[in-house]
Amino acid sequence: MDTIQRYVQNPLLLPEHIRPSMDGLVVECVLNPGAFRFAGKIGLLLRVAERPVQDEASVKTVVIDPAAPGGQRILAFQKDDPDLVSLEEDSRGFVYRGQPYLTTLSHLRLAWSEDGLNFRIDPTPTLLGQGELEAFGIEDCRVTEIDGTYYLTYTAVSVHGFGVGLISTTDWEHFTRHSMILPPNNKDCALFPRKIGEHYFALHRPTMEGVGRNQIWLAQSPDLLHWGQHRPLIKTRSGMWDSARVGAGDAPIWTEAGWLEIYHGADENNRYCLGALLLDPNDPSKVLARSGRPIMEPIMEYEKVGFFGSVVFTNGTVVEGDRVLMYYGASDQVVCGATLSLREILASLHTL
Numbered sequence: 001m002d003t004i005q006r007y008v009q010n011p012l013l014l015p016e017h018i019r020p021s022m023d024g025l026v027v028e029c030v031l032n033p034g035a036f037r038f039a040g041k042i043g044l045l046l047r048v049a050e051r052p053v054q055d056e057a058s059v060k061t062v063v064i065d066p067a068a069p070g071g072q073r074i075l076a077f078q079k080d081d082p083d084l085v086s087l088e089e090d091s092r093g094f095v096y097r098g099q100p101y102l103t104t105l106s107h108l109r110l111a112w113s114e115d116g117l118n119f120r121i122d123p124t125p126t127l128l129g130q131g132e133l134e135a136f137g138i139e140d141c142r143v144t145e146i147d148g149t150y151y152l153t154y155t156a157v158s159v160h161g162f163g164v165g166l167i168s169t170t171d172w173e174h175f176t177r178h179s180m181i182l183p184p185n186n187k188d189c190a191l192f193p194r195k196i197g198e199h200y201f202a203l204h205r206p207t208m209e210g211v212g213r214n215q216i217w218l219a220q221s222p223d224l225l226h227w228g229q230h231r232p233l234i235k236t237r238s239g240m241w242d243s244a245r246v247g248a249g250d251a252p253i254w255t256e257a258g259w260l261e262i263y264h265g266a267d268e269n270n271r272y273c274l275g276a277l278l279l280d281p282n283d284p285s286k287v288l289a290r291s292g293r294p295i296m297e298p299i300m301e302y303e304k305v306g307f308f309g310s311v312v313f314t315n316g317t318v319v320e321g322d323r324v325l326m327y328y329g330a331s332d333q334v335v336c337g338a339t340l341s342l343r344e345i346l347a348s349l350h351t352l
Contacts, residue, residue: 003295003348004274004326004338009117011302011334012327018048019123021107022070025050025062028104029307031329033111034143035250035316036150038172042318044111044119044327045126045141045152046335049104052076059084059094061101064129064137071128072105100159105129106137108154110172116318116325117337127167133158133180138165142315144191144251146200151224153189153202156180164189164204166224178225188216188247190315191224192259192284200224201284203233203248203261214245216263218285234277234287236265241294242275243267250317252279253324255342259284262326262345264313265294272311273297274328276345289349296338298330306331 015027028051033044052060058076065073077084077096085095093102108127111119129137136157144151149168152175156165161184169175182189188205199220208214215235219227236243242265252259259279266272275291298310314328322342330336 002297002299003344004340006300007117007337007339010300010336010338011330012117012337013044013046013111013119013121013335015333018046018109018121020050021048021125022072024052024074025072026053029333030335031332032140032313033316033327033329033335034141034152035318035325035327036143036145037318038150040114042113042116042325043143043172044113044316044335045143046109046111046121047106047139047141047329048109048125049106049137051104059103061094061103062105063101064105064135066130070124075101102136102157104137106139106157108138108141108152127152127175129156130177133160133163134165135159140187140315142190142248142250144193146191146193146224151191153181153191155187161185162187162207181225181227182219188315190248190251190261193251193254196282196284198222202227203252205245205247214247216246216248231285233285234263234290241265241267241271241273241297244270249274249314252284253317253319253342254281255346257281257346258288260342260345262295262314262317262340270308270310271298272313274312274314276349278346278349287352289346289351291348292350295340295345295348300330302334302336303330306333308332 018027029049033046083097107125110126111121113119134156139155141154152167163184164182166178185207190203192201218233220229221227246265249262252261258281273294274296278289280286316327318325
């Protein structure tokens with residue numbers, strides 16, 4: 001039984017609530033928002049995935065183009081063109097003359113709320129991909145406030161793979177880009193909200209093929225830009241709900257017992273659930289406790305059916321004492337909300 005309490009208003013945000021960023025596009029999904037408080041409001045930094053309106057004769061995609069109005073351009077390829085190659089194993093992409101393309105392109109867009117339930121969504125993208133390393137868009141942003149500055153860690157996608165980019169802001173109007181801080185293939189990067197000793201710390205998830213596992217790693221940095229001392233933190237567990245891959249959610253939450261991290265895990269059927277782990281307050285490389293069973297599973301219809309079904313995925317939380325507001329993507333298509341009690345989550349963990 002879930003330890004997390006869903007909002008009865010779920011889903012909170014649907015694709016039809018989002019204005020497309022340009023003519024000829026439709027919003028396919030809105031998902032996986034970063035969450036934060038600013039100027040008395042709750043902000044969400046949404047991932048918005050768009051695709052072109054298709055027709056029978058061609059396959060269309062949208063690409064980043066700084067010279068085009070709005071910074072994006074639609075490309076069309078005839079379906080009977082012998083240079084067009086569909087990817088049978090993945091409908092989310094195709095190849096034309098050796099160049100891979102995605103069928104959707106994601107950007108980040110702000111939404112604001114006074115009550116945490118009803119959101120006003122900005123009419124245009126807040127952040128688009130920039131440059132060669134973000135040519136396929138930017139996705140799944142975590143937001144961490146450190147000493148009055150908000151740091152955005154996000155997935156930068158390109159033909160070179162997916163890595164972790166860093167952007168900072170103090171006012172949510174002006175943004176400083178700090179380039180890629182973790183190279184491909186890496187994602188699910190969550191910064192700790194303050195230094196531990198002399199260093200900043202971050203959770204991240206290198207993606208392994210062949211030898212190795214898709215597990216959560218820990219890294220440390222003197223300045224949030226240069227990262228080292230990488231080490232594996234938690235592994236997947238055979239035969240359990242997190243047997244195929246694990247990845248960090250939002251920034252770890254400070255509690256009297258230590259750092260509490262809500263993380264996602266998936267099994268071999270790509271069923272995504274949420275769990276929690278507790279890290280030593282002074283040495284986050286030490287795992288003190290971990291969920292034996294999920295604290296949240298995809299059991300609601302909007303979590304089981306969608307763009308990619310059977311998924312609950314969070315990278316956005318707002319802490320209010322013992323109560324935590326959690327915003328999550330359901331079935332890779334809609335944004336939902338829930339609450340959890342830190343005390344209850346800590347009580348559910350198994351000491352290691």
